[in-house]
Amino acid sequence: LKSHFTQSGNIDDLDESIQFLREAVSLCPEGQTGRDIYLNNLAVSLSFYRFSHQGNPNDLDEAISLHEEALRLRPVGHESRHFSLENLGGVLVTRFNKRGARDDITRAISLHREALMLGPPGHPSRDTTLSNLALALKTRYDKFNVSEDLNEAIDLYRESLRL
Numbered sequence: 031l032k033s034h035f036t037q038s039g040n041i042d043d044l045d046e047s048i049q050f051l052r053e054a055v056s057l058c059p060e061g062q063t064g065r066d067i068y069l070n071n072l073a074v075s076l077s078f079y080r081f082s083h084q085g086n087p088n089d090l091d092e093a094i095s096l097h098e099e100a101l102r103l104r105p106v107g108h109e110s111r112h113f114s115l116e117n118l119g120g121v122l123v124t125r126f127n128k129r130g131a132r133d134d135i136t137r138a139i140s141l142h143r144e145a146l147m148l149g150p151p152g153h154p155s156r157d158t159t160l161s162n163l164a165l166a167l168k169t170r171y172d173k174f175n176v177s178e179d180l181n182e183a184i185d186l187y188r189e190s191l192r193l
Contacts, residue, residue: 032075041083048075066103066110070117073097077121090125097121112155115145116162123166126173135170142166160190 031047034040051072058065077093080086097118104111119141126134142163149156164186171179 032079035079039083041080044075044079044083048072048080051075066100066114069096069100069103070114073100073117073121077124081124087125087128090121090128093121094118094125112145112148112159115141115148116159119145119166120162123169126169130173132174135166135173139163139166139170157190157193160186160193164190 031043031050035043035047051068054068055065055072058068073093073096076089076096081089081093097114101111101114101118104114119138122134122138122141125131126138142159146156146159146163149159153159164183167179167183167186170176171183
């Protein structure tokens with residue numbers, strides 16, 4: 031249904047997909063293996079797809095809550111923690127762009143920094159993590175004009191391009 035929405039743009043397909051994801055989350059109780067995956071998939075559908083299409087800020091808020099829960103289920107040492115950090119950081123940047131809350135961009139930068147620590151040189155998605163951190167720093171620079179953010183963002187973008 032999500033793929034069909036991407037092709038056709040029919041919001042009903044996306045809404046139905048989100049409803050199925052909500053049901054999957056409800057059928058996977060806390061403590062059950064895989065709940066983090068369902069939470070993540072629902073959060074991505076709400077933020078990346080529906081918010082991008084309709085712009086409802088409630089979708090962003092819910093996606094952040096879902097990503098936070100998924101992150102709690104992926105503690106330090108979990109093989110997918112990196113992805114949860116990146117996803118939550120990305121949605122916080124999006125919400126910062128809509129609302130301008132300094133806490134959102136500060137937290138996003140912190141999450142992207144932690145993800146970068148989990149993806150040392152040689153990690154297959156290090157280039158993306160570098161780019162995401164650079165984007166968050168550039169976003170904060172654009173709003174608050176902190177020159178250190180711009181300088182670091184440039185360095186990170188350069189390193190990302192090298193990879």
